[in-house]
Amino acid sequence: MDHWLFWPVFFLAGLVIYRKLARWRSTPKTRVNALLRRYRALERRGLPQRDCLLQLLMTSKGWNKLPHRFLAEIVSRFSTLEDTVRFMSISEDYGYVRDHYTSLAGQPDLEAAMREIAVLFARFGLKLQEEGRYKEAAFVQKLALLLQPGQYFTKLPLAVSYYEMEQFDDALPLFEGGLAPVSGDVEPSQTPEHETVAKNPLWTDAEMRKYRNRCKKLYAACLKAAERKAMAQ
DSSP, rough: OHHHHHHHHHHHHHHHHHHHHHHHHHHOOOOOOHHHHHHHHHHHTTOOOHHHHHHHHHSSTGGGGGGGGHHHHHHOOOOOHHHHHHHHHHHHHTHHIIIIIIIHHTTTOOOHHHHHHHHEEEEHHHHHTTHHHHHHHHHHHHHHHHOOOHHHHHHHHHHHHHHHOOOHHHHHHHHHHHHGGOOOOOOGSSSGGGGGGGSSSSHHHHHHHHOHHHHHHHHHHHHOOOOOOOOHH
């Protein structure tokens, strides 16, 4: 090879290798493994789990720019390492840290901020559900439920995913809890729960009525499945 061609070819080859390594280092699996290694290192220092999780957030890129009180509130919603790491991974993969959490972190009402984050996860879970990816949807919807355990918009979608996976025992209490606030003739927009998603709605009133009616049918099917199970035992 001519000497004048060597360096350009060498540079291009190095650039290709660098890009491949960068992609490998930034895959979800490698990032999750890196988080787990850092957590184990914190754990070996004798820190309680909650402190380890908080330190994990406080020392992670992007997260370290968010206020301590906001990160502490996030950690308070999750009781396991698995849930926290999954939450961090999804938040980073889909740009929530950069595009949403920066503005939410400054809100004086942290409960309202957590509701808005729960809406983000609930919307993502619904998208996966519409694609028939129920197991993945359930992973995301569980996080939304942990962020906001008392809301219909976190209970009903997860109940639907459980139903589609034939996990009827798990679906039943979520259907019961999620349908109760919007039962009878009350319009979804007239319920207190609607205020939590008014600024960033998951459904229009018409879509909510349709989703609620579907959930009622699935709930009835869950009850029948539970009866058949009880009779078979």
